[in-house]
Amino acid sequence: MxxxxxxxxxxxxxxxxxxxxxxxxxxxxxxxxxxxxxNPYGADPTGTFFNRVQTFEVGEFPNTETVHxxxxxxxxxxxxxxxxxxxxxxxxxxxxxxxxxNYDKCIGCKxxxxxxxxxxxxxxxxxxxxxKCTLCVDRIYDMSMVEADRKPSCVKACPTSARLxxxxxxxxxxxxxxxxxxxxxxxxxxxxxxxxxxxxxxRKTRIKIHEDELERAGNPLKVDRQLPRPALNEPTLDDVTTx
Amino acid sequence: xxxxxSVIFLTTLIGTAQGLFLALFTAQSYAAFKLLPQxxxxxxxxxxxxxxxxxxxxxxxxxxxxxxxxxxxxxxxxKWRTSWLSREVIVLPAFMGxxxxxxxxxxxxxxxxxxTLPGGLPVDPTAILGVAGTLLAFAxxxxxxxxxxxxKFLAEWHSPLTVINYILLGGASGFSLAAAFAAFTxxxxxxxxxxxxxxxxxxxxxxxxxxxxxxxxxxxKSTMQTAIGIKHPRIVQKAQGFMGGSxxxxxxxxxxxxxxxxxxxxxxxxxxFPVPILLLFFGVQGxxxxxxxxxxxxxxxxxxxxxxxxxxxxxxxxLYYQSIA
Numbered sequence: 411m412x413x414x415x416x417x418x419x420x421x422x423x424x425x426x427x428x429x430x431x432x433x434x435x436x437x438x439x440x441x442x443x444x445x446x447x448x449n450p451y452g453a454d455p456t457g458t459f460f461n462r463v464q465t466f467e468v469g470e471f472p473n474t475e476t477v478h479x480x481x482x483x484x485x486x487x488x489x490x491x492x493x494x495x496x497x498x499x500x501x502x503x504x505x506x507x508x509x510x511x512n513y514d515k516c517i518g519c520k521x522x523x524x525x526x527x528x529x530x531x532x533x534x535x536x537x538x539x540x541x542k543c544t545l546c547v548d549r550i551y552d553m554s555m556v557e558a559d560r561k562p563s564c565v566k567a568c569p570t571s572a573r574l575x576x577x578x579x580x581x582x583x584x585x586x587x588x589x590x591x592x593x594x595x596x597x598x599x600x601x602x603x604x605x606x607x608x609x610x611x612x613r614k615t616r617i618k619i620h621e622d623e624l625e626r627a628g629n630p631l632k633v634d635r636q637l638p639r640p641a642l643n644e645p646t647l648d649d650v651t652t653x
Numbered sequence: 654x655x656x657x658x659s660v661i662f663l664t665t666l667i668g669t670a671q672g673l674f675l676a677l678f679t680a681q682s683y684a685a686f687k688l689l690p691q692x693x694x695x696x697x698x699x700x701x702x703x704x705x706x707x708x709x710x711x712x713x714x715x716x717x718x719x720x721x722x723x724x725x726x727x728x729x730x731x732k733w734r735t736s737w738l739s740r741e742v743i744v745l746p747a748f749m750g751x752x753x754x755x756x757x758x759x760x761x762x763x764x765x766x767x768x769t770l771p772g773g774l775p776v777d778p779t780a781i782l783g784v785a786g787t788l789l790a791f792a793x794x795x796x797x798x799x800x801x802x803x804x805k806f807l808a809e810w811h812s813p814l815t816v817i818n819y820i821l822l823g824g825a826s827g828f829s830l831a832a833a834f835a836a837f838t839x840x841x842x843x844x845x846x847x848x849x850x851x852x853x854x855x856x857x858x859x860x861x862x863x864x865x866x867x868x869x870x871x872x873x874k875s876t877m878q879t880a881i882g883i884k885h886p887r888i889v890q891k892a893q894g895f896m897g898g899s900x901x902x903x904x905x906x907x908x909x910x911x912x913x914x915x916x917x918x919x920x921x922x923x924x925x926f927p928v929p930i931l932l933l934f935f936g937v938q939g940x941x942x943x944x945x946x947x948x949x950x951x952x953x954x955x956x957x958x959x960x961x962x963x964x965x966x967x968x969x970x971x972l973y974y975q976s977i978a
Contacts, residue, residue, distance in 0.1 A: 430894070453899040461895030464973060466877075468885045476891070479881050481973060493735035496742060497728035515728055518721015521738055523904060524654070527806040527875065529970025532900035545829070593883045598969065599809025600874050601806065609882055 413487065413507035414545055415606035416562065417585040417594060418480050421570040421613045425463050425478030432567030433461040433482075433543075435588055440548050442513055446536025458534045460543040461564055472565045475612065480573070482564075483530040483543035484597060484605030485509050491522035491531060500540070507579075507606060513539045527601050545575075578606055654805070654961035655904050659719035664797055665746065665826070665955045670705040670820065671790040672827015672853075673834075677701045678783035679849070680831075680842055685774060692839030694759045698779070701834055702756025709749045737803055741796035749758035749794040757793055792800040794820045801962075808871045809966040814864040821857035822925070822955060828853055829929055829951050833944040847890065847933040847944065854951070858926040861958070865918070868965060875969040890975045902974050907964035917961050924954025 437460060438445040447457030461482040468475045485502075489509045492500050499515035500522050502508070511522075511531075516539040523531040523540060533541045546562035549555070559566065565573045576585035585608070588594060594608035677698055683689040692698075717723040729742040757763075762775040798819035801810040828850035835842040877888040893902075907914070929951040936944035 427894075437815045458893075459895070459899070460778075464890065464894045465892040466881060466883075467889045467891050468883055468887065470887055477881065477883060481894070493732075494738065496732050496736045496739035497725070498732050499728075515725070516722065517725045517728060519719060519729075519738065520904060521736075521800070522723075523900070524807070524968070525804055526971040529905065529968070529973055533721060538917070558714070597882055598875050598879045598881055601969075611882070619884055634849075 411473065411507070411579055412505065412577050413485075413579045413606050414576070415485055415507070415585060415608065416482070416545070417574040417576075417578075417588050417608045417610060419572045419574070419588070419610040419612060420477055420479065421572075421591070422570045423463070423478045423480060424570055425465055425476075426569065427463050427584055428567040429480060429571060429573060430459065430461050430463055432563045434459060436546060436563035437544070442544075443537055445541065446484075446534055448535055451636070458532050458536075458541055473488065477612065480564075481528070481530075482607075483509060484528060484603075484607040485545065487604035487606055488602065490525045490527070490601070490603055494521050494525040496521065506577075508545050509542070509548065510544055511540050511542060513537065513541075516540050527603065544638070550575075556627075563594035575651075600647070617650070654963045654966045654968060655907055656960045657719055659715050659717075660963070661956055661959040662715035662915060663712045663719070664819070665952065665959055666708045666715065667793065667797070668823025668955070669826040669830055669952065670708035670712065670752075671748070671793055672824040673701065673705045673708070673788055673830050674748075674827070675790055675824060676828045676846055676849070677705070678755075678787055678813055680835075680839075680846065681779065681783060683845070685780070690841045690916030692835075692842055694762065696838035697835065697842070698759035698936055699756050700838060701831070702752050702759065704830075706749060706752050706756065709745070709752065713749075713796065734941045737796055737799040741793065741800060744789060744796050745792045746971055747944060748793050751782055751786040751789055755779060762951045782967060791820070794823055801966075806875075806969050807966045808874065809868045810962075812864065814860055814867065817860045818857065818864060821853055821860055822958065825850060825854040825857045825925075825929075826948070826951050826955055829933065829944075829948040832933060833941075833948045836936070838943045843944065844937050847937045847947075849946075851930045853932050854926055854930055856862065861922075861925075871967070873967065875972060877972055880969070880972040887932075890973075893974050893977060896977055899971060905968045905974070909964065914964055917957050917964070919959060921957040924950050925958055926954075928954070939971065 422525040423609060434445060445458040447455065449455050450457065461480060464479045464481055465596065466477045466479055468477055485508055489502055492502055496519065497515050497517055497565045503510060518533060518538040518540065520533055531540050534541045549563060550560050552560060561575050565575045574585050574588055578585050578589065580586060588610060589608045592610045594610050596605045596608055680689060680692065681698065684691045685872060717726065729739050733743055758779045766775040767781065768776045769778060795816055798816040800817040802812060805811050818940040828846055832843055832846040832850050835846050878884055890944060929947040932943045932947035932950065936947060
């Protein structure tokens with residue numbers, strides 16, 4: 411069984427909000443209707459978004475780190491928002507595990523938003539139905555696009571490749587390997603919702619460079635060891651020969 | 654959570670109606686066993702059912718204001734296998750239908766003997782409808798309360814006490830209303846109904862106090878650490894992704910200072926429990942005004958109680974919305 415999901419790498423997210431605007435741009439132009447804004451140029455603007463990037467500061471000055479945290483529907487494997495829906499408008503697709511809302515069936519009772527611990531669902535004030543991330547379901551199966559474009563628009567927009575997309579049930583997929591090898595984790599595991607989306611933690615990147623990696627040991631052009639020794643930036647045999 | 658007045662009116666109005674119906678049928682059952690004098694059936698049972706029906710219709714109308722698409726409300730009856738909200742939507746009209754038929758049977762004096770209980774007690778349609786209505790009234794209490802109690806993320810609601818409170822508080826207000834109503838239509842029943850109203854109110858005080866005690870000692874299961882998955886004791890939100898409001902900041906926060914919350918709590922603790930009991934006591938001494946006031950005070954208190962019920966519930970999603978920028 412397929413379970414499509416996003417894996418978000420907090421180590422490389424720079425909080426540029428490109429995924430937020432790209433998501434809004436694609437989905438507000440979609441066949442399911444616009445994501446309405448209210449009072450967009452006024453003092454108190456508001457509107458529907460499927461994806462937000464939040465910022466948290468971890469630690470105490472001066473030992474702090476700024477963590478940018480993209481937040482959207484996690485497409486839980488056991489989604490608590492689905493069984494509470496009285497009309498069946500909220501459902502999880504069997505074929506790819508995407509949790510969707512049927513906007514023609516939704517009565518806008520907001521009950522599903524109460525049942526989601528992550529606050530992933532929003533009532534669209536204009537259409538008066540619940541909306542949430544669709545994993546760009548109208549994009550990832552669109553055969554009129556070249557294959558490289560059949561990805562959620564947030565993934566396409568990310569300049570640092572912090573967002574990966576794929577099937578987390580396929581152990582050989584890019585996302586499964588990332589979760590397995592980079593310590594991917596789920597949010598609020600205490601509720602047993604088993605979110606399909608995972609996050610990769612912040613990592614310390616350290617590179618140790620040894621001196622003999624900067625200067626080639628046994629450089630044949632310097633083999634006579636005469637003084638003065640040639641400077642490090644003078645050519646080696648590697649630089650003057652094409653092998 | 655942000656208390657919605659549509660839901661406050663819905664739950665308090667139908668709770669009172671259910672309690673009122675239970676009071677009517679309790680009186681009828683006692684009278685059938687000759688434990689109470691037989692009241693004027695037209696006035697007490699007939700008009701009483703009409704009053705209960707009016708409250709149920711009022712609650713139903715209020716509930717529509719909670720929906721974004723009320724014209725699709727019929728669809729809510731489809732997912733009764735999994736959704737308590739769907740179950741409530743089925744049980745509520747069924748209960749309304751039975752209350753209507755119960756009142757109609759009393760109004761038309763329709764008392765053909767359908768069967769006879771051992772001991773020679775005749776069973777007529779009003780008794781059958783009364784039993785059906787009683788079962789549906791309890792089913793509706795359970796459905797309404799389970800809508801909230803089944804949400805495990807909202808620890809304040811996720812408790813059997815929620816169901817007990819809905820039953821007892823709805824029952825108390827219904828019996829109080831029945832006592833005030835009986836003062837006009839069946840004065841011989843006032844003492845009986847006021848007595849039960851006071852008893853159920855006291856039981857409600859115990860269960861509501863128990864849930865307040867429980868909720869004051871809850872430890873949230875989710876923390877900032879599990880919310881974003883970073884294991885550090887000090888995490889401070891610096892931006893929530895927008896500076897205007899969103900659905901997340903409107904729906905899940907009551908937006909009132911702690912003092913208001915505390916004030917509402919003490920108001921409902923007084924208006925729902927001791928004040929009505931005192932007024933019921935004066936009512937039994939013969940003051941119709943005190944009986945009417947007892948119900949009005951208790952109903953106003955219950956609206957505050959329901960407001961507090963919503964406001965006190967702390968949703969884990971609020972962890973993501975702690976500071977604007």
